[in-house]
């Protein structure tokens with residue numbers, strides 16, 4: 212058993228839902244919006260899908276294969292339909308449907324907040340922002356596995372920022388916390404939970420097995436000193452350049468834009484699809500020149516985007532510690548090992564300078 216700790220949930224209105232009440236609550240939500248929640252996919256995997264049957268929702272899961280970003284920025288989408296003869300174009304109509312995302316982990320919610328930053332800064336991205344309208348998020352606590360390290364990048368399991376309601380497992384059911392007024396209204400309109408505000412609240416401290424050696428506040432500073440580290444080449448020796456780490460990352464958003472002309476040589480579509488800075492063609496320009504030819508350079512770019520470049524603008528790390536890049540890497544490359552090796556390299560540099 213872990214230590215009991217006070218958490219950010221302290222002082223919030225809370226209710227108790229048993230498993231049946233939780234299923235009824237999901238059905239209640241389905242009466243008012245499209246509900247998207249984790250479902251089993253095969254024997255050991257999970258996926259965010261639209262709920263057709265509340266019984267199929269899985270609330271105890273380590274992580275989904277694809278992050279929630281697929282619901283706001285699909286892997287491929289048409290940006291415009293055009294006609295070359297009339298020289299006119301039309302954007303597909305996007306409706307900001309009301310959607311409730313149920314059973315979301317705190318690091319996943321924080322990844323959406325990171326994407327909000329990326330898509331509103333500079334020229335706002337209208338497709339993302341339209342899909343983001345009318346979205347409500349309901350969180351659930353999770354049990355960290357060997358890949359999670361969200362606490363090491365400053366995101367607690369019980370971080371409620373972004374959620375309207377938060378579910379915390381207790382016995383055979385859940386403590387259900389009102390985080391926003393809208394969430395509280397939803398719970399009261401549902402009306403079947405039992406108010407349990409009188410219950411003492413201490414949650415069990417969950418141990419993360421994967422740890423970064425330094426506090427996350429120090430990471431941007433360390434990244435100022437490791438641009439020429441040998442660690443990048445060490446990683447490149449193992450990396451296959453497959454791009455899986457980018458494509459599954461909840462905060463990566465790079466895309467490629469392609470025009471396709473139909474056989475009538477008149478109508479066409481401009482579409483965009485996810486891209487990856489770990490793929491060779493990503494930084495290739497006409498004439499065959501490539502700004503990041505080696506896998507070491509590409510790995511460095513990937514990590515600098517997470518821990519330095521965007522962080523300097525937004526003030527927060529753009530890795531949320533979901534562990535997807537490490538758990539699905541076919542070459543067994545762990546992002547935390549890379550960061551810890553960079554920390555070792557940095558402290559060796561500091562020691563040499565002190566002599």
Ligand code: SF4
Pocket residue numbers: 449450451452453454455456457489536539540541542543544
């Ligand atoms: S998933 Fe692994 S092997 Fe593939 S590009 Fe990323 S680090 Fe390299």
Ligand code: SF4
Pocket residue numbers: 456459460461462463517529530531532533534535536537546
């Ligand atoms: S870099 Fe890896 S651990 Fe960090 S958010 Fe992306 S996929 Fe998750």
